[in-house]
Amino acid sequence: MRFMRLSRVAAIGLLFSLALAACVPANAPRSPAELAAAQSAEALSRQGQFDQAAQAWLALATQSRAHADSYRLLAAEAWREEGQLERAAPVLDSIKRQRLSGDEPLRFDLLLAELALDRHDAATALRLTTQPNVVAPPALQLRLLEWRARAMAAGGDRWGAARTRVQMDGQLSGFDHTQNRQQILALLNQVGVESLKQRAAAMQRGDRMLPWVNEALSQLGVAVAQPPPDLQQPVGTLLPGADANVREGYKAPPQVALLLPNDGNYGAASTAIREGFFAAYLDAGRNHAPRPSVRVYDSQGTADGAVKAYQQAVSDGARLVVGPLTRSEVAAVFSQAQLPVPVLALNHPDDKQLPAANASEFGLLPETEGAQAADHMVERGLRQVYVVISTDDFAQRAASAFKAELAARGGQIAGTITLPPGITSYASIIAGLKLPTAPAASAPAANGTAAPAESSVVSDAGIFISMRPAQARVLLPQLRIARVNLPVFATSHVYEGSDDAAANRDLDGVEFCDAPWLFDAQPGLPNHDGIAARLPAARGGAARLFAFGMDAWNLVPYLDWLRAHPGSYVPGASGQLAADQFGRVRRVLIWAQFQNGLARPLGGSLQMDDVPSNAPPATTEPSPASSSPSGGFQPAAN
Numbered sequence: 001m002r003f004m005r006l007s008r009v010a011a012i013g014l015l016f017s018l019a020l021a022a023c024v025p026a027n028a029p030r031s032p033a034e035l036a037a038a039q040s041a042e043a044l045s046r047q048g049q050f051d052q053a054a055q056a057w058l059a060l061a062t063q064s065r066a067h068a069d070s071y072r073l074l075a076a077e078a079w080r081e082e083g084q085l086e087r088a089a090p091v092l093d094s095i096k097r098q099r100l101s102g103d104e105p106l107r108f109d110l111l112l113a114e115l116a117l118d119r120h121d122a123a124t125a126l127r128l129t130t131q132p133n134v135v136a137p138p139a140l141q142l143r144l145l146e147w148r149a150r151a152m153a154a155g156g157d158r159w160g161a162a163r164t165r166v167q168m169d170g171q172l173s174g175f176d177h178t179q180n181r182q183q184i185l186a187l188l189n190q191v192g193v194e195s196l197k198q199r200a201a202a203m204q205r206g207d208r209m210l211p212w213v214n215e216a217l218s219q220l221g222v223a224v225a226q227p228p229p230d231l232q233q234p235v236g237t238l239l240p241g242a243d244a245n246v247r248e249g250y251k252a253p254p255q256v257a258l259l260l261p262n263d264g265n266y267g268a269a270s271t272a273i274r275e276g277f278f279a280a281y282l283d284a285g286r287n288h289a290p291r292p293s294v295r296v297y298d299s300q301g302t303a304d305g306a307v308k309a310y311q312q313a314v315s316d317g318a319r320l321v322v323g324p325l326t327r328s329e330v331a332a333v334f335s336q337a338q339l340p341v342p343v344l345a346l347n348h349p350d351d352k353q354l355p356a357a358n359a360s361e362f363g364l365l366p367e368t369e370g371a372q373a374a375d376h377m378v379e380r381g382l383r384q385v386y387v388v389i390s391t392d393d394f395a396q397r398a399a400s401a402f403k404a405e406l407a408a409r410g411g412q413i414a415g416t417i418t419l420p421p422g423i424t425s426y427a428s429i430i431a432g433l434k435l436p437t438a439p440a441a442s443a444p445a446a447n448g449t450a451a452p453a454e455s456s457v458v459s460d461a462g463i464f465i466s467m468r469p470a471q472a473r474v475l476l477p478q479l480r481i482a483r484v485n486l487p488v489f490a491t492s493h494v495y496e497g498s499d500d501a502a503a504n505r506d507l508d509g510v511e512f513c514d515a516p517w518l519f520d521a522q523p524g525l526p527n528h529d530g531i532a533a534r535l536p537a538a539r540g541g542a543a544r545l546f547a548f549g550m551d552a553w554n555l556v557p558y559l560d561w562l563r564a565h566p567g568s569y570v571p572g573a574s575g576q577l578a579a580d581q582f583g584r585v586r587r588v589l590i591w592a593q594f595q596n597g598l599a600r601p602l603g604g605s606l607q608m609d610d611v612p613s614n615a616p617p618a619t620t621e622p623s624p625a626s627s628s629p630s631g632g633f634q635p636a637a638n
Contacts, residue, residue, distance in 0.1 A: 259323030276549025501597030
């Protein structure tokens with residue numbers, strides 16, 4: 001396993017600061033000649049001439065008995081930076097720890113721990129890095145945790161090593177951050193599936209290790225629960241007090257690149273996303289928002305095309321790249337050695353790797369809908385669930401997430417069936433599921449009307465479906481014919497995105513999760529019907545991609561805020577949007593129901609705050625790029 005090492009630039013800076021501190025008079029005064037020699041040694045360290053610096057520190061040690069051990073420690077640290085730790089070993093042996101002061105004893109122990117690990121003595125390294133009552137100053141905290149994690153891993157305590165590295169996660173950036181995250185998951189993967197499952201089951205929600213354990217299990221091929229994000233406060237709210245005219249979180253980069261394939265298999269999807277992006281971009285001007293200039297690049301729908309488009313956008317001065325769109329494109333962009341400009345990818349790569357430190361992922365995942373359907377049913381008291389899905393990849397993935405979340409919430413799968421395509425009679429399939437049925441209707445009452453049948457013999461049972469409307473319109477009437485009156489819940493698959501009362505009357509009563517913008521259920525956003533009347537890309541099923549594009553823009557000014565403030569969210573067109581600790585943007589959808597053949601949102605509006613999500617600081621003037629409706633849009637072929 002490759003271990004993280006702080007960059008040489010950072011190491012030189014740390015060494016220089018420590019050397020400078022050593023030159024401050026302590027118990028014994030230093031002569032002008034000694035101070036001058038120390039400054040010369042510092043200069044050598046600062047220039048990266050570590051071997052010469054070590055020799056200079058050792059020369060000082062022979063001239064100053066009062067500070068000899070401090071100078072020997074600095075010499076040993078210089079050789080460590082030179083990559084010659086063994087050469088420092090005899091110098092460390094000559095140091096008397098009791099003669100050190102300040103942070104010197106801890107620095108001494110860290111060198112000994114590193115030397116012990118080089119000599120495959122994990123026990124000594126662990127003892128030196130886990131001593132009680134040792135408080136590391138900020139400059140040494142990362143180094144202490146790094147060597148503690150290495151010692152634990154070398155000693156076989158992979159769980160302890162992973163926990164220690166999780167402690168480091170929020171203090172790192174760039175390559176060190178990415179590498180540390182890779183090591184956390186590598187260590188957890190070595191813990192094993194069963195052990196990770198047991199640990200996860202014993203954890204409370206909010207345990208900082210739980211997301212990491214779930215991530216490791218996911219990489220190991222285990223379907224894990226996806227509890228909904230903790231939505232505490234929307235971005236863009238007014239701050240209380242004297243600065244009540246200031247809105248939180250809004251920070252627009254000066255130049256944005258949008259990477260989408262212009263044509264091919266993804267051309268239609270790109271059109272809806274691009275038009276949604278600019279609809280929200282133009283609407284931001286209504287709130288006097290400072291908007292960046294935006295330039296569109298053709299990613300060509302290929303890995304090579306996406307990488308070239310990203311690199312061209314960086315060369316052109318982009319400060320944020322939105323896109324690319326397909327999984328293979330995202331994976332290719334993320335696989336570059338460096339991402340000099342942050343990325344908001346519009347999909348999740350298929351390699352299950354974590355996003356890079358300055359990358360975020362945003363996508364319309366079927367797993368999101370499956371997990372939220374399970375939560376919704378449990379909250380309704382339905383813990384015995386029959387799963388009926390199509391053969392579509394979307395349905396299969398949604399069902400997998402549904403089952404994992406239902407199990408995590410204490411529910412059970414009573415039966416599962418996948419409906420084969422092209423079949424119009426499901427009587428035998430329904431019978432095979434052994435669904436509970438209502439008793440036959442009672443004899444006619446005195447007034448000539450039949451007494452209603454009981455709704456179901458099982459009060460805590462329900463049905464989860466994930467399939468397209470045509471298939472659902474065949475299934476639901478046949479369930480009723482079979483006297484199956486269980487409540488039915490579905491993914492957005494079941495709704496075509498526009499009202500058709502005649503066709504959808506057979507779906508009456510079905511509840512499904514979907515994007516709030518389709519029902520104008522999120523205040524502060526452009527009206528859906530008004531835009532759909534003018535733009536074909538905002539109609540029908542494409543409206544979800546249009547809403548997705550709107551949120552690609554809505555996220556741009558708030559990405560940094562979301563990642564730095566857990567619990568904050570953007571009230572978006574495709575859902576409430578929150579970022580997890582890995583940089584993945586997660587959606588919370590709304591629930592709708594078919595009533596008299598029309599899809600209507602349940603619970604009314606999502607109004608949770610009177611400030612629209614794209615509102616900037618109220619005192620900020622628009623940037624020149626946004627002075628006209630189209631001023632920031634610069635199409636570019638690539």
